[in-house]
Amino acid sequence: MVSKTVSILLTTLGLIGLVLGAGGSPQAAEGAASFSYRELGITHGAHIRPTYFEGPPVWGYGDEILAFDDLAGKDIGVVMYFSDWRRLNDRAFDPFLQILINNEITDPSRRPIIMLTWEPTRPELDNFGCTKSYSGPIPPADITAGNCDAYINMFREDIMARPERFLLRFAHEMNITDSPWWPGNWSSTDADMYVQMYRHVYNVIMADPAPTNLEWVWSPNWASNPPDAWNAIPNYYPGDAYVDWIGLSGYNWYNAPGHSEPWHDFNYLYDDVLTDLTCRYAKPQIIAEVGSVEGNGTTLSKAAWIGDLYARAPNYPFLRSIVWFNDYAQANPSFADFRVTTSSAQLISPDSVNPLPSSTHAWTDAYSAAIAAPVYNSTLPSLAAATPPHPVCAELYLPLITR
Numbered sequence: 419m420v421s422k423t424v425s426i427l428l429t430t431l432g433l434i435g436l437v438l439g440a441g442g443s444p445q446a447a448e449g450a451a452s453f454s455y456r457e458l459g460i461t462h463g464a465h466i467r468p469t470y471f472e473g474p475p476v477w478g479y480g481d482e483i484l485a486f487d488d489l490a491g492k493d494i495g496v497v498m499y500f501s502d503w504r505r506l507n508d509r510a511f512d513p514f515l516q517i518l519i520n521n522e523i524t525d526p527s528r529r530p531i532i533m534l535t536w537e538p539t540r541p542e543l544d545n546f547g548c549t550k551s552y553s554g555p556i557p558p559a560d561i562t563a564g565n566c567d568a569y570i571n572m573f574r575e576d577i578m579a580r581p582e583r584f585l586l587r588f589a590h591e592m593n594i595t596d597s598p599w600w601p602g603n604w605s606s607t608d609a610d611m612y613v614q615m616y617r618h619v620y621n622v623i624m625a626d627p628a629p630t631n632l633e634w635v636w637s638p639n640w641a642s643n644p645p646d647a648w649n650a651i652p653n654y655y656p657g658d659a660y661v662d663w664i665g666l667s668g669y670n671w672y673n674a675p676g677h678s679e680p681w682h683d684f685n686y687l688y689d690d691v692l693t694d695l696t697c698r699y700a701k702p703q704i705i706a707e708v709g710s711v712e713g714n715g716t717t718l719s720k721a722a723w724i725g726d727l728y729a730r731a732p733n734y735p736f737l738r739s740i741v742w743f744n745d746y747a748q749a750n751p752s753f754a755d756f757r758v759t760t761s762s763a764q765l766i767s768p769d770s771v772n773p774l775p776s777s778t779h780a781w782t783d784a785y786s787a788a789i790a791a792p793v794y795n796s797t798l799p800s801l802a803a804a805t806p807p808h809p810v811c812a813e814l815y816l817p818l819i820t821r
Contacts, residue, residue, distance in 0.1 A: 460731060461798040462789045463496030463530070463741035465707065467749060467763040468515055479515045480522025482762055483530065485771035486744070489759050491786045493796040496585070498533040498706065498741050503556065503569060505546040510569050511576035531798045533585040533635065533706065533741065538566075538615075539598055547572055555598030558615040567622055574623045577632055587635040587665055587706060588619060592654050593642040607646070609653035616656045633801050637665030637706050640691050651691070652698065662801055663738075664695055665706035670723060674711045674747070674754035681718050684708075684727040692734045697811040702738045702804035705731075709743040709756025712781075721784035724758070728788035738804045742785070758785040 466486055468479050487493045499515070506512035516532065523529045538561060543553040547569025548560075556566060577584060589599045592612045597603075601611040620634060636656060642649045655661070668687040671677040688705070695703060710723040731740055745764065747753035757764070758781045760772045773782035788794075798804075 458738060458799050458804060459793045459795045460737055461495035461739040462490075462492055462794045462796060463498065463533070463704075463739050463798075464490075464494050465498040465741055465743045465745060466494075467745050467761060468499055469762040477762055478518035478522050480519040482771065483519065484523060484528075486759060486761070487528070489771055489773065489782065489786075490789060492789050492794065493528050494530045495796040495798045496533050496704075496739050496741055497530040498535060498587070500535045500537060502537045502539050502541060503547075503566070504541050505544060509576055510547060510573035513576070513580055516580060516582055528796075529582075530796075531583050531585060533587055533704075535587040535590055535637075535706075537598075538589055538619075555603075557604060558599055558601070558611050559604070562611075562614045562618045564618070570619055570622045574625075574629060577623075578629045580631065583631050583633070585633050585635050585663060585704075586623075587637050589616065590635075590637040590665065590706065591639040591667060593649055593651055594639045595643055597639075602644075602649075607648050609648060609650075612654055613656045617660055620656070620660045633662040634660065635663040635665045635704065635706065636661040637667065637704075640666055640668030640687050651694075655699070658699070658701075661699070661701055662805075663704050664699060664701045664736075665704045666691060666695075667705070667707035669708065669743070669747075669754070669756065670710035671754055672711050672713055672718070675752060677754070681713055683723065684730050688734075692737065696734065696736050697809050700806045700808045701736070702801070702806065703734065703736045704739040704741065705737065706741050707743045708740060709754075711754050711756065712775075719780075721780040724781065724784040725788050728791065728794070732793045735810060736806055739798060758782050 464486060466479075466482055469477060469482050483494065483497060501511075503510070519529055538558075539555045540552045543551050545551040548556070548566040550565065552560075560566070589597075589612070591597045592599055593609075594600060595602060599612060599615070601608055604611065616636070623629065623632070636654075638651045638654060642651055666688065670682045670687070671679055672681050673679075692703065695701075708727065710720050710727075712718075712720040713723075728740070731737055742758060743756045744758055744761065746755055746757070749763075751764070757774055759774055760770055762770050773779035775781060
């Protein structure tokens with residue numbers, strides 16, 4: 419985690435330069451921000467870990483989503499899950515989860531958009547679709563050199579064969595040491611290593627004829643770690659031509675196992691960076707992962723944290739979706755608990771989507787109450803509708819929002 423002082427300084431420097439050269443009249447900027455905020459709203463989303471059960475009772479991923487929807491009181495419009503670069507029934511992309519969703523959510527209007535967090539790493543030694551075998555993270559330089567183009571092309575063909583709309587969140591949180599594709603993990607202090615990898619994968623997948631059902635999510639962490647100048651978020655931006663959506667992730671870890679940090683509210687985590695990104699890039703924004711642990715339950719309350727997040731989020735005119743991370747960190751019950759409901763994957767038993775905490779339901783009730791606000795909807799707008807016409811800097815959009 420980086421210091422708040424460094425974060426504010428970097429953001430302020432970026433805003434000064436962009437405000438001076440933003441162009442466009444305040445009236446035009448006000449109209450764009452006003453339209454985005456008032457007309458499109460924010461789409462309710464969640465990360466729900468996929469479940470796999472065989473035999474009765476039948477309980478698939480679509481059933482899991484419906485159970486979450488019913489408990490939360492509003493359908494999710496975006497569901498996020500993770501996928502690495504493994505062999506999946508001799509394909510690069512297995513549509514099993516999409517088939518379950520389509521079979522089990524019989525009303526097409528209730529089916530969420532898939533945000534696939536696609537991680538260039540292998541869980542076991544394999545050369546499937548690559549020129550050599552990899553076990554673990556695939557070196558960014560190897561990907562840029564074309565060593566896995568066959569695999570990437572296979573993924574492209576698999577996606578093009580599907581009828582669903584996908585948001586592809588490739589190699590996320592590239593600006594923190596925890597990410598295998600962070601350049602520092604490959605003895606580099608140059609963010610361009612990541613940029614070249616991202617652009618190469620994009621160019622292979624979007625070659626003519628390009629998939630029409632795929633949209634790209636460039637998704638850094640809210641704060642760069644380490645907070646060095648070379649590792650700043652803007653250095654990782656691959657360019658407007660390569661980005662459809664901007665994603666962000668950030669959590670209130672507090673005193674979770676392995677962490678000892680102050681209690682961080684939504685404003686601390688997201689205000690500076692969302693404001694800065696709005697001023698830099700005319701791209702719709704998604705909070706792609708967000709969550710909080712419990713504090714002392716009174717002055718530091720997870721339920722209150724949830725309410726504050728969803729109350730503040732409509733202040734940001736380019737923000738189009740919030741995806742709550744409904745799981746443990748690293749899918750491990752020994753780590754941070756960000757859940758607002760239980761799930762079959764977490765309890766290893768079917769038909770087990772229930773409120774949390776089990777005694778008072780405080781987290782689930784707070785979540786359900788927060789997303790009940792009319793600004794939160796269940797339909798992600800089209801990319802064309804969601805994309806703002808130009809950046810909007812803080813001095814222009816602040817008068818529009820309710821403090």
